[in-house]
Amino acid sequence: MSNIKEINRRRTFGIISHPDAGKTTLTEKLLLFGGAIQEAGAVKSNKIKKGATSDFMEIERQRGISVATSVLAFEYQNIKINILDTPGHKDFAEDTFRTLTAVDSVIVVIDVAKGVEEQTEKLVEVCRMRNIPIIVFINKLDREGKDAFDLLDEIEQKLHLKVTPLSFPIGMGYDFKGIYNLWEKNINLFTGDPRKDIEDTIEINDLSNPELDDLIGEKAAEKLREEIELVESVYPDFEKESYQGGELQPVFFGSALNNFGVRELLDCFVEIAPSPRPKESDTRLVKPTEKDFTGFVFKIHANMDPKHRDRLAFVKIVSGKFERNVPYLHVRHGKNLRFSSPNAFFAEKKEVVDVSYPGDIVGLHDTGNFKIGDTLTSGEELNYKGIPSFSPEHFRYINNADPMKSKQLEKGIDQLMDEGVAQLFKLELNGRKVIGTVGALQFEVIQYRLEHEYGAKCSYENLNVHKACWVEPSDPKNEEFADFKRVKNKFLAKDKRGQLVFLADSAFSLQMTQQKYPSIKFHFTSEF
Structure with a gap:
């Protein structure tokens, strides 16, 4: 086997x-x-x-x-x-x-x-x-x-x-002499010469050996003996x-x-270090040694190669083996896909692989089929859990700064959001687009990549939002939910998957809303 x-x-x-x-x-x-x-x-x-x-x-x-x-x-x-x-x-x-x-x-x-x-x-x-x-x-x-x-x-x-x-x-x-390796029982001397790839290693099984004094000096040797004795008694x-x-x-x-x-x-x-470990799915624990292939998308990267405008979905293989040109089930879409050039990575260098095993990461060329968290299998319907989207903490309106390039902007935002760089919300009231990120630096990255990878320019406008929460009503048809949608209309938006999101403008308003509408759940991650 x-x-x-x-x-x-x-x-x-x-x-x-x-x-x-x-x-x-x-x-x-x-x-x-x-x-x-x-x-x-x-x-x-x-x-x-x-x-x-x-x-x-x-x-x-x-x-x-x-x-x-x-x-x-x-x-x-x-x-x-x-x-x-x-x-x-x-x-x-x-x-x-x-x-x-x-x-x-x-x-x-x-x-x-x-x-x-x-x-x-x-x-x-x-x-x-x-x-x-x-x-x-x-x-x-x-x-x-x-x-x-x-x-x-x-x-x-x-x-x-x-x-x-x-x-x-x-x-x-300044007085760094080297390292004593407790795992292999040897000393590695530091010469500080960056041209040397690997430093001198000297086998020392016994620290009381006088050779140690010659190597690093009496004072340092004495101190090392005391410290190692302390390490062995304390840890x-x-x-x-x-x-x-x-x-x-x-x-x-x-x-x-x-x-x-x-x-x-x-x-x-x-x-x-451990070899590949089993992973929990929504139906059972999947072991790497199983015959059938399963894997999940944990990252999507647009424009790995700016010349080709390609999108790659990074798939971690959990069980079985992944083979090129074999059809696999995309569980969320319920359809089979085959991949003619799955990639293995070495930073930006990629090479096509025929077979990959559990623990490996393969890059699959993606035309928009994948989003983060998707599961691929040999046919079994299961989904891997625990790949959430977090509630953003920074929000801005995004505006098109070059009307001639609105198509490019649309495409760029669409692809970057699939990567999980940030999240896109569309206001229910007027359809304006809002970008939410976990960190403020993300806005710069988005602006830079839109311009350099898609040829589109955008500008931002501040928006006072404290937190975005995904809304889950206990009954979408009840009076309470209808009242919530009417009263909070201007704070409601849809995310990229069409789920309803409440953009609370302050911690107080969020608290009051939660108290006023007890049958509605407000989630801070989208994986519920």
Whole structure:
């Protein structure tokens, strides 16, 4: 049964962090070790700073932040690794939350100087709710930062994780000497020479060995012995089962920019991270080892290649195997579709694949059939759960700034909203279009992409809305619902799927409306 062999060699994980913690740099270095790229984007070549490999949208290169989740795959030690690099910026959190439905484990990157930041707390909470196994990577050790034990305490308290260090720093910042690897019992010396791809590793099974004093100096050696003794007495021993069950989180230290401590992380990850896990659907739990194919769309990206105006739906394969040119059931539409050129990814490079297995992410060319959360199967009618749309927090009217390009604007808005970049509401009263986003930066991204990908210009007008709630009446025909629609007419809109939405102008008005119309439910996510 080659399927099981293929499933066991898959590792699909996401990298999450606060902006600027070095997530994209870490992704690059992992690819470097996997031999997937020959030089990192951070390498300055001919005095031109190349963009990071995983940030392929033009606006990302300009702003220096990741806006969309990118998918990268490579082989390392005969293990097929799929990385989903997510945006760290809170304005793009919705994309990150949806991506977390498609991963089997995550690596959380923390900046040694800043420690645990707000965005990290939110994302880790989502992982904890779903029992996703977490590895913590504390980055930027070549800079001055917080004490290692203080950081470990902070991770335990703020993120509510139970940690166990599998590597430990020797010094930090100016006196950073290297890392002691508790997992492999060796020392990695830091030379600080960025031209060296991989640093010197020296096997040291016994820390009392006098050779240690010669390597890092007596003072540093003594301090390391004390710290490792403390680590071994305070923190629990690493257990693979506890980690995979989401109960114990191993911690690694390093400097992604200097390619330091990354190989240790990758070697350990390949050994301990879970292969594809079962996923809950609306009817049953689906196991990856099942014969029949199932998968779900967790992301849609328009214009991966601006020359071709193509839309790609990213599908995470949950069970069975996905084969090219075989018809699969699109459950929501109830019709069969076949795909002649499913893609596997390496950032913006794509290649057509014949067969993909559970854990893999395939990109399917889409002419508008898919939306986020859609399920594809070999015929069984089931839907995967837990890919919500969140209630937006920022609202603006969108106006056409170039009447000659109204068709392009229409198409652009339509496609970008399918991506889940933002949500579109049409007011019942006058048909005006309102865009709602989770973060204010999204408006800039939409404006930029409309102009550069669709040749359409838009302008915005402020709109005073506190929150959008999806409306679910207990009985659409009753008097109360009719009264609600009459009284609140100017605050009502339809979303892209035609569902009724109440745009409350303040927290008080929302509260009063909920009290006045008890038979109506108001939802803050659209998945109900």
